Amino acid sequence: MGSEKAKTDFRYDTGEARVPWAAIGENLNIDDLESIIKFIIPSGEDEFAYNQQMANVREEIKKLIGKGRLVSKLSMGSQVQALEKEVKKMLEVKHACFVTNATAGFEIGLKLSGLKPGDEVIAPAITFLSTITYPLQIGARVVLADVDPVTLNIDPRDIERKITKRTKAIMPVHIGGYPCDMDSIMKLAEKNDIMVVEDAAHAFGGSYHGKAVGTIGDFGSYSFHEVKNINSFGEGGIVVTNSEYGEQFASSRFGGFDISNPIDKWLYDVVALKGKGDHYSMAGNHSSTEIQAVVLLNQLKRLSGILKTRRQNAEFLNRQFEKIEEILPCPLDTDKIKGTYHLYLFQLDHRKLKGDIQVFKAKMNERGIIQIPHFAPLYRFSYMKQLGYDTESIRKTCPIAEEAFLHKFTHLPLYPLTEEQLSYMADSIIECVKEMKK
Numbered sequence: 001m002g003s004e005k006a007k008t009d010f011r012y013d014t015g016e017a018r019v020p021w022a023a024i025g026e027n028l029n030i031d032d033l034e035s036i037i038k039f040i041i042p043s044g045e046d047e048f049a050y051n052q053q054m055a056n057v058r059e060e061i062k063k064l065i066g067k068g069r070l071v072s073k074l075s076m077g078s079q080v081q082a083l084e085k086e087v088k089k090m091l092e093v094k095h096a097c098f099v100t101n102a103t104a105g106f107e108i109g110l111k112l113s114g115l116k117p118g119d120e121v122i123a124p125a126i127t128f129l130s131t132i133t134y135p136l137q138i139g140a141r142v143v144l145a146d147v148d149p150v151t152l153n154i155d156p157r158d159i160e161r162k163i164t165k166r167t168k169a170i171m172p173v174h175i176g177g178y179p180c181d182m183d184s185i186m187k188l189a190e191k192n193d194i195m196v197v198e199d200a201a202h203a204f205g206g207s208y209h210g211k212a213v214g215t216i217g218d219f220g221s222y223s224f225h226e227v228k229n230i231n232s233f234g235e236g237g238i239v240v241t242n243s244e245y246g247e248q249f250a251s252s253r254f255g256g257f258d259i260s261n262p263i264d265k266w267l268y269d270v271v272a273l274k275g276k277g278d279h280y281s282m283a284g285n286h287s288s289t290e291i292q293a294v295v296l297l298n299q300l301k302r303l304s305g306i307l308k309t310r311r312q313n314a315e316f317l318n319r320q321f322e323k324i325e326e327i328l329p330c331p332l333d334t335d336k337i338k339g340t341y342h343l344y345l346f347q348l349d350h351r352k353l354k355g356d357i358q359v360f361k362a363k364m365n366e367r368g369i370i371q372i373p374h375f376a377p378l379y380r381f382s383y384m385k386q387l388g389y390d391t392e393s394i395r396k397t398c399p400i401a402e403e404a405f406l407h408k409f410t411h412l413p414l415y416p417l418t419e420e421q422l423s424y425m426a427d428s429i430i431e432c433v434k435e436m437k438k
């Protein structure tokens with residue numbers, strides 16, 4: 001067992017020596033475990049009964065430790081490997097790398113795409129701020145493309161208009177979990193020799209023409225943050241690729257050092273990442289923990305059930321809204337396109353109404369529904385202006401995104417709502433829209 005470990009991580013166990021080198025600090029103990037359980041299952045009303053039960057749990061854990069042993073490997077070990085293996089199998093993809101979050105995955109994909117300062121990256125106007133974090137960090141130029149009015153995903157026709165000689169990457173975002181028009185995007189990318197890094201933060205488990213969403217571009221990155229359909233203990237991401245660049249994944253996540261390779265005579269090397277066009281960049285540290293992998297491995301088993309419930313909720317809402325002509329239907333699955341129903345895309349035909357989505361949201365808030373802001377076009381945030389972008393000009397090139405944000409769309413939740421909650425939401429929506437009729 002020692003020599004097996006020596007090949008996986010030199011920091012923790014160097015093999016058969018009588019005093020093996022093991023650069024580990026304090027192990028977990030029973031107090032740590034009790035704190036974790038108390039954190040995950042905090043006391044309810046009856047604190048006395050809770051404390052009594054916790055004392056029982058502590059006794060049982062003590063007995064359990066007597067029968068087993070406490071783990072010492074907490075970061076980047078067999079569980080992370082098992083997770084990556086499972087994800088590769090599920091998605092039928094060659095390489096998968098578990099990292100701190102989806103944003104770190106975009107960074108790795110863009111580094112391996114050879115992105116450098118001055119290169120251009122095309123991303124949709126409507127997305128979460130982190131799609132473009134890495135390009136902005138290194139001084140690459142972000143070009144925002146307009147969106148499709150039905151799906152609010154990036155519009156390939158606007159990508160085509162905005163491609164230049166300096167375009168290095170396109171970042172399609174499968175917003176709400178509904179797949180982008182990847183056929184058109186990949187055609188443009190191939191024709192112009194541009195890399196595609198999919199923001200599949202919402203889209204783990206979706207498919208497009210028989211392929212897993214996130215595995216169609218050169219890279220794709222999924223989020224397992226606590227708000228997504230499934231999570232890895234609050235934070236996490238997985239970056240995937242079918243390309244040979246995936247061979248650098250192991251070193252791309254930990255400072256250029258591949259801890260899974262055996263080290264001969266303690267002589268080891270640290271490498272920079274070699275991106276497309278032989279551009280080198282420095283790897284960051286995006287390592288994740290074993291406990292995160294354990295949780296995600298478990299949630300993967302529940303994924304198909306979770307997606308099924310969410311799909312049924314979306315279908316229910318579409319049926320409820322069928323007869324209301326001022327509500328545009330949310331795009332659902334087709335034979336070739338399967339979404340993940342992370343969010344329900346709700347759009348109003350505001351020209352047929354008095355007032356728009358802002359009025360609608362105020363009315364909904366009065367009924368105790370949807371109190372969150374919806375995704376805003378990125379040119380509206382200060383960061384782009386502060387970094388020197390002419391956001392006013394960008395806005396003019398994205399009229400659909402602007403109109404949708406101001407007047408037409410919001411996202412509704414689809415998490416396992418109770419039947420009562422779902423019906424209340426649907427009924428309230430219909431009431432609000434009727435109040436807004438001209």
Ligand SMILES: *Cc1c(COP(=O)(O)O)cnc(C)c1O
Nearest residue numbers: 101102103128130201223225237
């Ligand atoms: C959540 C989200 C991300 C970022 O995911 P992290 O795992 O938190 O980095 C990226 N893009 C979109 C569209 C998101 O909603």
